[in-house]
Amino acid sequence: MDGFVYNLPGANPNQQFFNNQVPLVNLPATSDESNRSAEDDEKKRRRKVSNRESARRSRMRKRRHLNELWSMLVHLINENKCLFDELSRANEGYENVVEENKKLREENSKLRKMIGEIGF
Numbered sequence: 529m530d531g532f533v534y535n536l537p538g539a540n541p542n543q544q545f546f547n548n549q550v551p552l553v554n555l556p557a558t559s560d561e562s563n564r565s566a567e568d569d570e571k572k573r574r575r576k577v578s579n580r581e582s583a584r585r586s587r588m589r590k591r592r593h594l595n596e597l598w599s600m601l602v603h604l605i606n607e608n609k610c611l612f613d614e615l616s617r618a619n620e621g622y623e624n625v626v627e628e629n630k631k632l633r634e635e636n637s638k639l640r641k642m643i644g645e646i647g648f
């Protein structure tokens with residue numbers, strides 16, 4: 529059974545079975561137990577330090593990623609503005625060409641009419 533020590537020194541072996549069992553909570557810690565406890569404490573301390581460092585690295589990665597996303601956002605906003613300006617210039621050019629084409633068609637129509645009147 530865990531948690532009990534049997535046949536303690538100075539105990540009468542003729543006593544009943546239950547009289548030879550002493551709960552460990554009532555016994556002073558042995559050097560093995562204190563060493564184990566110190567080792568456990570050291571492991572916990574190292575684990576805490578490791579977890580803190582891991583969390584710090586994770587926060588730094590997150591911060592770098594966020595900075596990259598902001599840079600990308602600024603770049604894409606600028607690119608979008610350039611493309612919008614280019615589209616506006618292209619639309620303006622298109623409207624100029626349509627207007628010029630309309631004038632040329634009207635001029636062509638007038639010239640054909642004049643040629644028809646002259647009799648060619």
